[in-house]
Amino acid sequence: MTTEEKIITAAEQIFMEQGFDGARMQAIADKAEINKAMLHYYFRSKDMLFEKIFVEKVKVLFPAIGEQMKQHLSFIDKVCFFIEQYYQILNKYPFLPFFVISTVNKKDNQHFIQKLPIDFFKEFFLESFFQDQAQGKIRQVNPFQFALSLMGMSVFPFLAKPALVGITQMSDGDFTELMNQRVVELQTYAKLILTP
Amino acid sequence: MTTEEKIITAAEQIFMEQGFDGARMQAIADKAEINKAMLHYYFRSKDMLFEKIFVEKVKVLFPAIGEQMKQHLSFIDKVCFFIEQYYQILNKYPFLPFFVISTVNKKDNQHFIQKLPIDFFKEFFLESFFQDQAQGKIRQVNPFQFALSLMGMSVFPFLAKPALVGITQMSDGDFTELMNQRVVELQTYAKLILTP
DNA sequence: TGAAAAATTAACCATTTGGTTAAATCATTT
DNA sequence: AAATGATTTAACCAAATGGTTAATTTTTCA
Numbered sequence: 293m294t295t296e297e298k299i300i301t302a303a304e305q306i307f308m309e310q311g312f313d314g315a316r317m318q319a320i321a322d323k324a325e326i327n328k329a330m331l332h333y334y335f336r337s338k339d340m341l342f343e344k345i346f347v348e349k350v351k352v353l354f355p356a357i358g359e360q361m362k363q364h365l366s367f368i369d370k371v372c373f374f375i376e377q378y379y380q381i382l383n384k385y386p387f388l389p390f391f392v393i394s395t396v397n398k399k400d401n402q403h404f405i406q407k408l409p410i411d412f413f414k415e416f417f418l419e420s421f422f423q424d425q426a427q428g429k430i431r432q433v434n435p436f437q438f439a440l441s442l443m444g445m446s447v448f449p450f451l452a453k454p455a456l457v458g459i460t461q462m463s464d465g466d467f468t469e470l471m472n473q474r475v476v477e478l479q480t481y482a483k484l485i486l487t488p
Numbered sequence: 489m490t491t492e493e494k495i496i497t498a499a500e501q502i503f504m505e506q507g508f509d510g511a512r513m514q515a516i517a518d519k520a521e522i523n524k525a526m527l528h529y530y531f532r533s534k535d536m537l538f539e540k541i542f543v544e545k546v547k548v549l550f551p552a553i554g555e556q557m558k559q560h561l562s563f564i565d566k567v568c569f570f571i572e573q574y575y576q577i578l579n580k581y582p583f584l585p586f587f588v589i590s591t592v593n594k595k596d597n598q599h600f601i602q603k604l605p606i607d608f609f610k611e612f613f614l615e616s617f618f619q620d621q622a623q624g625k626i627r628q629v630n631p632f633q634f635a636l637s638l639m640g641m642s643v644f645p646f647l648a649k650p651a652l653v654g655i656t657q658m659s660d661g662d663f664t665e666l667m668n669q670r671v672v673e674l675q676t677y678a679k680l681i682l683t684p
Numbered sequence: 685t686g687a688a689a690a691a692t693t694a695a696c697c698a699t700t701t702g703g704t705t706a707a708a709t710c711a712t713t714t
Numbered sequence: 715a716a717a718t719g720a721t722t723t724a725a726c727c728a729a730a731t732g733g734t735t736a737a738t739t740t741t742t743c744a
Contacts, residue, residue: 295691309595313509317732327693332733390593396651397586399505405654431680436666437673444644445637451647452639455592458601470632477633484680491721513702523723528703 296334298324303345308387311394312342346395347407352381353388354409361416367424368486370416372479375446379475382450383468389447413439430486438485445478492530494520499541504583507590508538542591543603548577549584550605557612563620564682566612568675571642575671578646579664585643609635626682634681641674 293301302324306315317338321328335341357377364370382389395404421435449456449471457467489497498520502511513534517524531537553573560566578585591600617631645652645667653663 311507311509311590311594313507314594316730318730328732329694329734330692333691336733338732390589393586393647393651394507394590394593396654397590397647397649398507398510401650402654405651408651408655410655433676434669434673437670440645440648440670441641441674441677443648444640444642446640448640448644449636451589451593452636453593454597455589455601455604458592458598459604459606473630474633474636477630478637480629481637481677481681485677512700514700524702525704525724526722529721532703534702 295324295326295330298326299331299334299341300345300348303341304349307342307345308349308391311391312338312398315342343404346392346404349385349388350392350407350409352385353392354412357412367420367430368483370420371442371482371486374442375478375482376475378446379471382446383471386450386453389450393451428488431488433485441485442478442482445481449474491520491522491526494522495527495530495537496541496544499537500545503538503541504545504587507587508534508594511538539600542588542600545581545584546588546603546605548581549588550608553608563616563626564679566616567638567678567682570638571674571678572671574642575667578642579667582646582649585646589647624684627684629681637681638674638678641677645670 299320302320303315306320306323310316310319315338317331318328320341321331324330331338331341335344357374360377361370361373364373392408395401396408417439418435421430421438424430425432425435453467456462457464460466462470495516498516499511502516502519506512506515511534513527514524516537517527520526527534527537531540553570556573557566557569560569588604591597592604613635614631617626617634620626621628621631649663652658653660656662658666
């Protein structure tokens with residue numbers, strides 16, 4: 293493992309746990325087991341290190357599942373496929389949604405918003421939606437509202453995970469189990485909402 | 489306006505915008521137009537000031553709409569009423585969900601999790617759910633999953649507001665308009681999901 | 685092998701930050 | 715008005731933080 297990789301791995305953890313403001317360069321250095329000066333040697337500044345991590349992580353959260361989506365013909369199929377794929381990612385990186393949301397929610401972070409890769413929304417979601425709706429294959433719902441709902445339902449348990457786990461006393465395994473059940477539950481909801 | 493009120497008002501804004509770590513005591517003092525020492529005179533420390541704000545704001549986000557809910561007989565009615573009431577609160581305090589989520593998501597904040605008033609979930613949500621489900625008035629969905637979905641659909645647009653506004657170039661008025669439309673959209677979704 | 689380049693370290697620095705303090709001002713009561 | 719207590723201020727402080735630097739070690743390669 294190179295020093296650069298050690299730094300990135302450590303920075304990911306610290307930034308995800310503590311956020312940009314809460315993260316300390318020394319803490320990253322400690323976790324990476326390197327001298328603090330190396331952080332600046334490789335990434336110049338805290339801002340640049342953070343941006344590196346953010347850009348990388350955002351690619352994971354807005355994945356390139358567009359290609360695979362083409363296989364699924366109807367809009368409803370696409371949505372169900374999305375839920376399934378997305379929960380694999382979320383289960384793997386449960387802190388990602390909060391990391392992205394909290395970065396984007398800070399003032400003067402318009403800069404990071406532009407970095408969000410959202411093309412696939414127009415390309416696969418909207419296009420397919422209107423096509424199927426014109427054919428009467430899905431109900432007259434507002435596609436934008438539906439997209440927000442789909443994202444919200446998917447992502448919210450992960451945003452609220454610490455609260456959920458804290459309140460219900462469930463283990464990490466319990467949570468994963470709940471999220472696995474959730475895939476088919478959300479697919480059912482989507483079908484109920486969309487099927488005319 | 490007393491000094492204490494000035495402080496609270498200023499602290500609310502700064503903490504909501506910047507989070508605990510990002511907030512500066514000096515910034516709060518400046519916004520309140522008072523001397524920084526007053527903050528400690530009235531609230532002792534940054535932690536105690538923050539806690540004061542958090543506890544207060546959390547009461548707003550988990551409102552006492554339980555009483556009014558009794559009027560609504562069926563579970564579906566209750567859910568629709570909840571959506572309507574909740575969006576009034578969210579439109580008024582759009583940054584609250586992020587504030588609470590981001591506080592709770594930080595390590596070592598188990599302490600704040602205990603402060604979340606969630607009794608009304610068991611009291612009004614679960615109880616009514618099982619009652620109506622036993623009578624076959626609602627579909628066989630998992631109440632916990634449904635609650636998570638309902639919260640997620642409701643709250644997510646506000647969590648993602650900066651990104652949404654940034655990407656779509658919509659104005660604040662556009663956003664509010666979208667959220668107003670959203671009330672009936674979500675009520676429709678809830679009915680479609682729950683009605684057998 | 686040996687010199688140049690890259691990587692690493694320890695010590696250091698300027699600034700910021702939450703918090704304190706002692707003195708000053710204002711309000712209240714007698 | 716004088717004494718008392720509450721409120722407010724400016725100056726200050728120690729600790730922490732992001733960042734730098736000069737020297738040292740390791741790697742590269744002619």
